[in-house]
Amino acid sequence: MGVDLKDIVPKEEVRLKDLSGKSIAIDAYNALYQFLAIIRQPDGTPLKDHTGRVTSHLSGLFYRTCNLLEMGIKVIYVFDGVPPALKEAEIKRRARIKEEALKKYEAALKEGRIEEARMYAQMTSRLKDYMADDAKRLLTLMGVPWVQAPSEGEAQAAYLVKRGDSDYCASQDYDSLLFGAPRLLRNVTISGRRKLPRKKVYVEVVPEVVELDRVLRELGITHEQLVDIGILIGTDFNPEGVKGIGPKKALRLIKEYGSLEKALPTLKNATFPVEPSKIREIFLHPEVTDNYTIKWKDPDVEGVVNFLCGERDFSESRVRKALEKTIKGSREARERTTLEAWF
Numbered sequence: 452m453g454v455d456l457k458d459i460v461p462k463e464e465v466r467l468k469d470l471s472g473k474s475i476a477i478d479a480y481n482a483l484y485q486f487l488a489i490i491r492q493p494d495g496t497p498l499k500d501h502t503g504r505v506t507s508h509l510s511g512l513f514y515r516t517c518n519l520l521e522m523g524i525k526v527i528y529v530f531d532g533v534p535p536a537l538k539e540a541e542i543k544r545r546a547r548i549k550e551e552a553l554k555k556y557e558a559a560l561k562e563g564r565i566e567e568a569r570m571y572a573q574m575t576s577r578l579k580d581y582m583a584d585d586a587k588r589l590l591t592l593m594g595v596p597w598v599q600a601p602s603e604g605e606a607q608a609a610y611l612v613k614r615g616d617s618d619y620c621a622s623q624d625y626d627s628l629l630f631g632a633p634r635l636l637r638n639v640t641i642s643g644r645r646k647l648p649r650k651k652v653y654v655e656v657v658p659e660v661v662e663l664d665r666v667l668r669e670l671g672i673t674h675e676q677l678v679d680i681g682i683l684i685g686t687d688f689n690p691e692g693v694k695g696i697g698p699k700k701a702l703r704l705i706k707e708y709g710s711l712e713k714a715l716p717t718l719k720n721a722t723f724p725v726e727p728s729k730i731r732e733i734f735l736h737p738e739v740t741d742n743y744t745i746k747w748k749d750p751d752v753e754g755v756v757n758f759l760c761g762e763r764d765f766s767e768s769r770v771r772k773a774l775e776k777t778i779k780g781s782r783e784a785r786e787r788t789t790l791e792a793w794f
Contacts, residue, residue: 453623453626454626454685454687455625455684455697455698456625456684456698458698459670459680459702460625460661461661461666462659462661463659464658464659465658465659465660466658467519467524470522470524470619470658471522471524472525473525473619474524474525474527474616474618474619475524475526475617475618475620475639476527476528476598476607476617476619476620477526477527477528477529477622477639478529479528479529479530479531480530480531480578480583480604481604481622481623481624482515482528482621483511483586484578486511486640487505487507489511490510491507493565494565500762500764501764505579505582506763506765508578508582508585508586509589511640512586513589513759513765513770516593517773517774519639520595520777520781521776521777521781522784523781523783525747526595527595527596527616527617527745528590528597528598529604529607529608529620530583530586530587530598530599530600531602531603531604532599532602532603532604533601533602534603535602538688588758589755592751592754592755593751594747594749594751595747596743596744596745598611598743600739600740601739601740602739603733603737605620605624605626605632606630606737606738606739607737607740608620608621608627608632609631610737610739612632612634613631613632618634619634619660620632620634620636621640623637623638626681628663629677629678629681630734630737631663631674631735632663633664634660634662634663635660635663636658636659636661637660638656638658638659639658671706672702672706674735675735676705676709678731678734679701679705679710679711680698680701680705682723682727682730682731683701683704683705683711684696684697684701686730688724688733689725689727689730693718693721694720704717715727749781750777750778752774755774756770756771
């Protein structure tokens with residue numbers, strides 16, 4: 452779900468090509484779910500190899516990563532570890548949504564409502580263990596670093612940016628801001644032309660950057676107060692939030708009373724699964740690790756081809772062409788960076 456801050460945080464559109472030379476820590480599970488949802492056949496069936504294993508996630512990961520590397524963007528993927536115990540309710544909620552969507556998908560498919568079936572199919576995406584293992588194997592072959600987080604991937608990605616090991620963290624959710632990410636990039640893995648659900652209308656999805664300092668300055672709040680706003684709205688650790696409170700009202704309450712604890716007595720029927728202080732602690736002091744190495748290498752072309760084409764039925768000509776463009780673009784970007792360093 453993620454915390455819904457889109458209506459109150461300032462953001463700025465950015466062109467991916469302007470990020471050449473920059474590093475981006477990408478929330479891997481967030482990106483893989485997007486690929487699983489979007490990359491499907493017209494009837495909603497995901498891409499599969501000859502053994503029946505889903506390959507939509509690998510297709511999205513490979514071609515999108517190649518695209519970013521070709522532009523000179525240095526990507527790092529961060530994988531989720533064990534979720535905090537408080538996330539159990541949200542995990543169960545998501546499972547129920549997927550089960551309901553699966554029933555609607557099967558009914559729509561049976562009745563020939565193909566477009567509707569595809570929409571429901573996108574909501575049924577499940578990231579299985581072998582998919583994450585496949586992704587890590589592919590990234591290693593591509594020479595792209597990845598980090599295994601002990602818990603929340605977004606928290607670890609935010610930590611990389613805070614330490615200066617990455618220039619940005621990338622995710623569709625705004626939770627990264629609650630975890631203290633100095634700079635958040637959205638729409639990095641899904642930018643481009645997208646069709647709106649149930650409508651024959653296409654929109655251009657463009658990357659956007661959100662800077663935490665600017666958010667706090669323009670809203671006139673502290674980072675701790677931003678976390679309190681998130682808790683009022685609803686986070687992955689208290690999905691329901693407080694009934695009737697959206698981003699703007701939450702902002703007004705926190706600015707007026709100063710903190711969640713002081714605002715709560717003014718709210719009727721405000722309940723939480725646990726003490727709000729425990730939710731706040733997850734965001735302000737998340738479990739992260741220093742045990743990682745960030746190093747980019749040239750791709751193992753034959754290794755990638757053997758994996759994607761020999762084992763997963765990808766088109767060899769397309770894979771080789773993508774890798775060729777990636778290597779060329781990455782080298783040109785490195786040369787530009789080296790040349791600019793002289794001036």
